[in-house]
Amino acid sequence: MQRGWSEISLAVNELSLLNPNDHSKSSTLIFLGVSNLLLHILDRIGPTMTVLRQDIHTNVERLQEFYLSKSSLYSSLEEVLKKEKDEGTARKNDSCSRAILWLTRSMIFTVSLLERLIKDSESRFEQIVEEAYSTTLKPWHGWISSAAFKIAIKLIPERKEFMAVLAGKEQDHEKLKKDIKSLVLLLQPLLDEVQALLRNLNLDKIKST
Template identity: 35%
Template sequence: MEGTTVFTPSLEGMKLVKSENGEMLTKPFLDVCKLILPVLDKFGAAMALVKSDIGGNITRLETKYSTNPTKYNLLYSMVQEEVGAKTAKGSSSCTNGLLWLTRAMDFLVELFRNLLEHADWTMSQACLDSYGKTLKKWHGWLASSSFSVNVS
């Protein structure tokens, strides 16, 4: 198939993540997020922590979804429920998992953009630049310094 890349399934899946009303559908969204995991394997150990974090957040959301697929058909329904119960800010909440999953996806989009636009950069340069533009503001100094060591 000409024009097919490792990103083709994700791009095709993106067309299915919203309802007719523009709301995010839980299962299609998580299915698209899962498609990136095998791509991250291609980067080896450098992306192991990112892959683990993404996979864990997907699993957390899938576990909640599977308890009542009708109730949690829309991604926002999980967030609404946790906000109502005042559990959304908890470190093990689905809201927190969704927040970090989307932040990780932002990082990966920036990383792939860097790799495409800066073919002369090392993987470390591309990762550090992407991290600085996306995740660094959300991490404390310890996490930031750990990230620097992991990609070097």
Template identity: 30%
Template sequence: MSVPTFPTGGTLLDTFKKSFVDVPVDADKDNAIATTDFLDAAESLTTIFDALGSVAFSPVKNDMMGNVKKIRERQLAAPAESATLQELVINELKTKKHNAAEGLVWLVRGLDFTCIALSQNLAKDGEELSESFRNAYGNTLKPHHSFIVKPVFSAAMSACPYRKDFYTKLGADQDKVVAELRPYLKALDNIVAILKGFQDRKEAKW
């Protein structure tokens, strides 16, 4: 897992193809979320797992990338019906299939897990990443994981680097790292909340 390099004075977030801050959310259309931008942002976020540095995080990253792939495949198969994530899910379910819809459920859980872990860690100066990630895992992914998968993810939580080492990998200027992370995580939290609300609705279930 190689961490992307970035220019001197820059941060890891500068290397992202798309930031969640820039993902269009159409408030006039029931908070419709642009599919392509969202998937690019989700894909970019997985770079953070590379910064965590341990191969133990490979299953976490691979799981998220696999779910991005499922959604992209549906988008490519029916582009006219997939401009927003909500349209993509509703239109796929009309075909009696739910591969992408299920992929989005798991992707949202993975994003929720990452968002909660990093937000909690930023909010608590002295807390190590392993504690933040373990707490987030218990509240998001763990209840949905089988007894076979749980130990794999638990191992990743234990393999978190020390807090100071992780943030250094995100950028040399720590004030800038925090200044960029805060709005990024706030935007991600908003998108996750919108999608969880949508997935709770009857039209999004199969």
């Protein structure tokens, strides 16, 4: 195995292969691939992310099934969103538009978490997770979801334990930090584009219970 290999470095390698001049960054297939990476990262945090992980898994499956039903027609997230907007189904609980919205928010949470992790070397991991949650997901969560998070955060692993698992078999922590910075830079254009699509269709303010 290559020294310093981790799921994050693998994601960086894959995203780096994308054409930087491609204006279809919000392709459904790329979005699904990044969402599946997100699941792997949350798995590393442990049981505390079980509820969020299940939501992400459900949303990935919903969008994937929709995409596979006619992949040529729904190759971009914009087409998926516009179809449901035109049909008046975008705001329904089982819509792909909601799936895209919550997957995007979950990615933003993960990016915030990873950025804080490498910038703040002193704070407890529990505090870092809580701060990332408060600035990303919490504004969109109702009291049920917020209460579930408060209970789950008590199961957060130690910072060193999480970093060790993220770093991979070779435990190259310096390379992990560089990979996280690279991943954030590569993900930001995708997140910016999808957020713009959601705003343009007035789908960006939806809250959960």
